[in-house]
Amino acid sequence: MVVVALHQIEFALGALIFAAITMSLTDLPLRVTLKRMAAMDGFIIVMLVMLPFTTPGTPMFSVLGAEASKEGLMHAILVGIRANAVVLMMLSLLSGMTPVTLGHTLYRLKCPPVLVHLMMFTVRYISVLHDEYHRLRMAMKLRGFKARNNAHTYRSFGYLFGMLVVRSLERAERVLEAMKCRGFSGHFPMIDDLAFKRRDGAFAVFFLALIIALVLMDRMYVVAY
Numbered sequence: 001m002v003v004v005a006l007h008q009i010e011f012a013l014g015a016l017i018f019a020a021i022t023m024s025l026t027d028l029p030l031r032v033t034l035k036r037m038a039a040m041d042g043f044i045i046v047m048l049v050m051l052p053f054t055t056p057g058t059p060m061f062s063v064l065g066a067e068a069s070k071e072g073l074m075h076a077i078l079v080g081i082r083a084n085a086v087v088l089m090m091l092s093l094l095s096g097m098t099p100v101t102l103g104h105t106l107y108r109l110k111c112p113p114v115l116v117h118l119m120m121f122t123v124r125y126i127s128v129l130h131d132e133y134h135r136l137r138m139a140m141k142l143r144g145f146k147a148r149n150n151a152h153t154y155r156s157f158g159y160l161f162g163m164l165v166v167r168s169l170e171r172a173e174r175v176l177e178a179m180k181c182r183g184f185s186g187h188f189p190m191i192d193d194l195a196f197k198r199r200d201g202a203f204a205v206f207f208l209a210l211i212i213a214l215v216l217m218d219r220m221y222v223v224a225y
């Protein structure tokens with residue numbers, strides 16, 4: 001998103017506020033949304049903590065002899081705000097769409113059909129593979145298997161994942177044959193008509209105007225100071 005092009009904390013914070021307002025207009029549950037954002041923050045927290053100590057600049061404080069710079073701290077805050085703004089906006093815009101609707105939308109936006117089909121099948125069958133894995137694990141437990149730190153355990157898990165791959169391949173072949181029998185021609189027919197409505201155009205114009213305004217103000221601030 002364009003948010004990553006912002007260089008000032010004030011304007012990145014404005015983008016985050018706009019993303020929060022957009023989320024408030026959707027049906028996203030607040031607790032679930034915060035958990036998802038916290039999961040994302042968990043991946044970048046180490047980088048954010050290290051930035052003040054690895055970026056040269058004006059020293060602010062030191063921890064165990066390692067000095068943290070003001071520039072690094074500001075950059076870490078900026079990166080954190082950017083990341084949360086992007087994730088929150090994506091959740092707000094995509095939460096109300098089913099995987100099938102998202103796939104058709106990407107197809108109409110001229111995304112490669114192979115990637116669209118791969119995404120749709122992944123979303124559809126990841127839960128099936130998850131259930132298959134639990135059935136195999138349950139079968140192992142019923143036969144008295146207990147995971148230990150020995151060669152038998154490693155070999156058993158190797159058999160487990162190998163069997164999961166074999167069954168996945170067999171299932172994929174059956175699904176492919178069933179699709180061919182039903183006349184699959186390379187694309188999924190659209191049942192619901194996704195017409196571009198007037199409110200969609202109004203939202204797109206407003207969204208584009210806000211993005212341009214944020215980027216221009218950010219650039220003007222950089223040039224002025």
